[in-house]
Amino acid sequence: MSKKYNVVTSISYPKEGAMGKTGSWRVFKPIFSKDKCVKCLRCWIFCPEGAVKKNKDGSVSIDMDYCKGCGICANVCNVKAIIMEREEQQ
Ligand code: SF4
Ligand code: SF4
Known part of the structure; x- marks a missing residue:
């Protein structure tokens, strides 16, 4: 006999903090x-x-206003569709 569960998810979105984007x-x-x-x-x-960000067609895009450059996305991508590059010095 299968049992039904109510699944509650929470999704957060990036937002500008006290120190800016x-x-x-x-x-x-x-x-x-x-x-x-x-x-x-x-x-x-x-x-x-x-x-x-997940787009309607199933593709992804990266919001550079909030990306901190941690590299986790590149590490978990099995097909190397994301690589990390040093930001240019300003
Ligand atoms: S580098 Fe880090 S913060 Fe930026 S998109 Fe990848 S996982 Fe997210
Ligand atoms: S992990 Fe890589 S292949 Fe998968 S959605 Fe992200 S960029 Fe595309």
Whole structure:
């Protein structure tokens, strides 16, 4: 006999904090290759900042205003559709 559960999820979204947009903290930035992406959404699941956005067509995009450049998305991407590159010095 199967039992039904009520599943409650919570989704958070990046928002400007007291110190401004967190994207300004970045040392490395993710470079996304749409042609390599297989739309598995691992980067979307694992990004700790909620900076990976899921688009209506199943593809992803990165909100650079809030991406901190941690590199987790690049690490979890099995097809290397995201690589990390050093931000240019200002
Ligand atoms: S983890 Fe890689 S392949 Fe999967 S959605 Fe993200 S960029 Fe695309
Ligand atoms: S580098 Fe980190 S913060 Fe930026 S999109 Fe990837 S997982 Fe998210």
